[in-house]
Amino acid sequence: SSELTQDPAVSVALGQTVRITCRGDSLRDYYASWYHHKPGQPPLLVIYGKHNRPSGIPDRFSGSSSGNTASLTITGAQAEDEADFYCVSRDSSARLLLFGGGTKLTVL
């Protein structure tokens, strides 16, 4: 299929660890990239490739991939991490770009 599926919402206590997942057949061929998106701001790339973080992204963000599932882990979640998170991948034909539906992260 050419879809990426994310849980709509996840919550985490301040300072605890949370995993956000993304599932899709294309993830067997493509690494997901992950974006942090707050209202009124452009999305921010936080993870790309196997487990790369762009310059300036805290090391509490990490990524992993296994089979048809990609995961974004935040170790020691902070209040400023509260946002929508999106996974993105190309489809297996390498023509289309797929966006997950987004996961709303609440930091309690």
Add this chain to the structure above:
Amino acid sequence: QVQLQESGPGLVKSSETLSLTCTVSGGSITTHYWTWIRQPPGKGLEWIGYIYYSGSNNYSPSLKSRATISLDTSKNQVSLKLSSVTTADTAVYYCARGTSGWSTLYFFYMDVWGEGTTVTVS
């Protein structure tokens, strides 16, 4: 440092064509992919399409018949045209720079984004 800035009319009438421009500064559009994404009010991010610096492009199947993305290398700009708009096309529109490659698996990511521009269809 590469920066992107979207511009265009904030209000478009139904059935008309939406035209947006993404001006790239600090780098050339003759590299990378150039992508348009939008977010309707209360909804998630939606891919519209992208164009490779070579000129080849791909579009979301749901918008393919109405969307056109092109490059103007003389102005270092990427444009989006969306025809026959309806109120469902009301959204914040973003342009972003894309990079693809391979490392054990293939990858594609968008590391530079414009601030976005709000378009309302009335």
